[in-house]
Amino acid sequence: MSDEFLIRFPDVTVGSLLDAVPHAVAVVDRDLRVVIINEFLEAVTGLSLVDVRGVYIDFVLRSNIAQRGRTFREVLSSGEPLVVEGDIISRDRRKLPMQFTISPLRGGEEETMGLVIVLDDLSTTVVSSGLGGDQDMGESIIGQSPKMREVFDLIPLMAHTEASVLITGETGTGKDKVAEAIHKRSSRASKPFIKINCGALPESLLESELFGYVKGAFTGAVKDKPGMFRLAQGGTLFLTEIGDMPLPLQVKLLSVLDDREFFPLGGEKKIKVDVRIIAATHRPLKERVAAGEFREDLYYRLNVLQLHLPPLRERETDTRFLLNHFLRLFAERTGNTMKSFSDDALKLLTDYRYPGNIRELRNIVEYCVNICQSQCIAVEHLPKYLFARKQEVEEVVVPLAPQPQVPAASTTGKDWQAIEKDLIIETLTRTRGNRTKAAEILGWGRTTLWRKLKLHGLVTQADEGRGKS
Known part of the structure; x- marks a missing residue:
């Protein structure tokens, strides 16, 4: 490894720069030995910089690209960047499709001193393009906008940690899909992914659903019930609408997160659990903490890693992309040819703000596909409430009561x-x-x-x- 290289690029400077890049990055010298890797690549490989400094890159990446070696040599000799696809073995021994961007690193006199290797995870790119990989198209996370690209870049990183994750975003933005994507890319993927809505059940029922109960704990408890924590053993428990959880249960949840054990209702023996928590909410939790409606200590315990999903109205070109995606989805499900929107209908749909976000857009497309009997979906085939809302925004309403x-x-x-x-x-x-x-x-x-x-x-x-x- 070249001393000149280390002098020109001290670790403290290069490391801080590379860690700011939302992709896995490695820098190697002319001998193809690792000079530095960033935190993203550490998360993917499970190796730290201390472990890999000075090691040949093919031993670090464990990739079909790295094993061939000649790809890197070609860039060193030609001085021309190269983009190629290949696979990499992750820290949990899964094969991940990657796009390798290999660029020469030049010195002051244009001499090639090494290579910069940037890895782009194609497993999330496939999903973001609307193809869905090996999943059903309807279960994909869809988007091409810069804000969604940031989300896709963070999913693999969050998947390779054990820290709690808090997913925020408006209703219908796909928080449950992101939570499941994190689970499926984690080392817990072979274990259960259990979801429970904290706002859909009254306090007493939610407590028994989470922690279970023993026979005789209350009237009607005729046998033991394990509860969601025990069902999720070794896997992930997804607590959606965590902001609606009653305060007494927040105390018990915090205790479980800290101690990894709990008493089921009516039980005298503690149950130990190994469960990762992913929580989601559409409510501003900081405001609820200030109002005394959510425990501050629980907020910080859940908010170790945070991922915010932008509303559809802030996702630029994604609306048109999603409309086409769901048209294709419903065409495949019905076995019919894919329909299209007329120019007028498309303008109305792309201008609409979608308060229900992706869930609402999907429902609109499904409605149109079923209502329209021709190949072109016109304005008259759109749900009537779209026009009602448009009219509500534009017109002046005269109240029935005698007031202004x-x-x-x-x-x-x-x-x-x-x-x-x-x-x-x-x-x-x-x-x-x-x-x-x-x-x-x-x-x-x-x-x-x-x-x-x-x-x-x-x-x-x-x-x-x-x-x-």
Whole structure:
């Protein structure tokens, strides 16, 4: 290994630069011995810089490219960069498809002093392009925008750690898909991936679902129940909507995360568990911590690694890409030829903000494919609520009560939460408070409308007493 190389590129400088690159990177000298690798490559190979410095690159990468050797020699002799695909054996002994970008590293007099090798994980690129790899297309994580590329780059890194992960993002952005992708790429992939919605169950039922119970713990407990923690033994427990977990259960969850053991309901013997936690929420947890609705110590315990999924409206070209993807998906499922959107329909769909994100877009495409009997999906084949929302944004609504006119929802200077609240108020005004009709216009079920009324503080105490009626 060249002393001149180390003098010109001291570790502290090169290391900090390479760690900032969201790809696995190795720098080798002219003898193809490792000078430095970044944290991403350490995570993929399971080897530290101390282990590999001065070692031949083919012993480090364990790749069909590295084993041939000549690829690197060609770049050294020609001085021309080369991009080639190959495989690499990961730290958990899985074969990962990689794209190798091999570039010469030149000195002050244009002399080739070594190589920079950048590895791009094609297993996530396949998913991001909408092909889905060996998964069903409908289960893929889809996207081409820069923000989603950042997400795809982080998934392999998070998969190769044991730390807790907190996934944030609006409803419908695909948090469950990302959690499963992290699990499937981790060393726990052969073990269970168990999902539980912390906001869908009352406190007593959620506790028994998480921790299980012993026979006789309460009326109706006629036999032992293992609970989700025990079912996920050795694997991953995905706690979705963690922000809705009741405070008493947050205390117990924190204890399990710290001690790796717990008492089932009614039990006197502690159960030891080895489970990785991935949590997800669409709520701003920091605000809930400030409001005393979420424990600060649990927040920091879960938020070791954080991954934020951007809403669809911030994903630039992904809307058009996703529309085509789901058109292809439903064409394959129905055995029909792929349909297309008319220019007018496509403009309306690409301009729409999708408050329900990818889930809503998928449902829209499925609706259109089933409604349209021709090959071209026109405006009249789109769900009617899209026009209702467009009208709600544009028109001035005259309330039935004798009071000043209420302007329609304006997007100027508002985030989506404010816009959504205005749309709900104005739609209820138009339907004279009829929630069934309002939910139909907005394209929601009555349960969804009720939840959003509570979210925006539009439910009175009397309403709470009557429930969703």
